[in-house]
Amino acid sequence: MNDLRAEALAVTYDDLVALQPLDLTVRPGQLVSVTGPSGAGKSTLLWALAGALRPTGGSVHLGGTALVDREQAAGLGVVVVPQGNGLASSLTAAENIVVPLLSQGVDAEEAHRRTEEALAAVGLEESGNHLIEELSGGQQQRVAIARALAARADVLLADEPTSDLDAANREKAVAALRVEAIRGAIVVMATHDPEAAEQTDAELHLDAGVAQWRRPLTG
Ligand SMILES: Nc1ncnc2c1ncn2[C@@H]1O[C@H](COP(=O)(O)OP(=O)(O)OP(=O)(O)O)[C@@H](O)[C@H]1O
Numbered sequence: 001m002n003d004l005r006a007e008a009l010a011v012t013y014d015d016l017v018a019l020q021p022l023d024l025t026v027r028p029g030q031l032v033s034v035t036g037p038s039g040a041g042k043s044t045l046l047w048a049l050a051g052a053l054r055p056t057g058g059s060v061h062l063g064g065t066a067l068v069d070r071e072q073a074a075g076l077g078v079v080v081v082p083q084g085n086g087l088a089s090s091l092t093a094a095e096n097i098v099v100p101l102l103s104q105g106v107d108a109e110e111a112h113r114r115t116e117e118a119l120a121a122v123g124l125e126e127s128g129n130h131l132i133e134e135l136s137g138g139q140q141q142r143v144a145i146a147r148a149l150a151a152r153a154d155v156l157l158a159d160e161p162t163s164d165l166d167a168a169n170r171e172k173a174v175a176a177l178r179v180e181a182i183r184g185a186i187v188v189m190a191t192h193d194p195e196a197a198e199q200t201d202a203e204l205h206l207d208a209g210v211a212q213w214r215r216p217l218t219g
Pocket residue numbers: 013014016018036037038039040041042043044045083
């Protein structure tokens with residue numbers, strides 16, 4: 001698998017500099033947290049890494065390929081767990097996971113197997129048939145994580161994936177992200193949660209768009 005590399009990546013919204021030029025390389029197998037206060041630029045960085053934002057400056061590459069838009073990045077295995085989960089509320093938890101897999105051409109049996117495994121990884125093996133609108137905020141967040149797990153991403157970008165979770169479920173969610181890294185994925189998680197950040201390999205701290213390593217990546 002390929003490195004994810006940002007070079008002089010910068011984002012400005014009108015007059016607001018949301019992300020100052022940033023160089024970052026994350027390798028397969030690494031789990032990195034992005035921390036910082038509200039408005040620091042964490043989501044902006046994740047969306048820029050996801051190819052969803054056209055940066056004002058710099059570039060993002062996955063291996064030798066520049067990420068130019070969200071569709072292309074998704075096709076290269078770049079998966080996002082968005083803040084606010086992005087699930088279809090009138091579908092069941094399992095349908096939210098299985099439908100995108102089927103639309104990507106994953107064989108039906110394999111799609112259902114991955115869905116069951118992913119729901120189990122976040123402790124929701126009993127909730128697959130519940131409509132999203134019937135689930136709590138924390139359960140919905142876990143479904144969003146499960147959907148990303150089932151996608152078998154090369155790059156998994158999770159925006160505050162544990163914000164609505166209690167301690168036990170947070171542990172499970174971070175453990176599931178760790179398993180993704182062990183599988184060989186690049187995993188970047190924005191978080192406000194110091195305990196979740198502590199469990200990652202490195203912590204990049206953002207403040208007013210300026211990034212500094214609190215714990216740098218090694219290896
Ligand atoms: N689409 C947009 N247009 C204009 N300004 C934006 C836009 N999105 C974000 N911003 C601004 O850019 C800055 C960084 O926002 P961003 O959402 O990246 O921060 P964050 O660290 O993820 O915050 P939070 O922890 O609250 O989610 C903020 O000042 C925000 O108001």
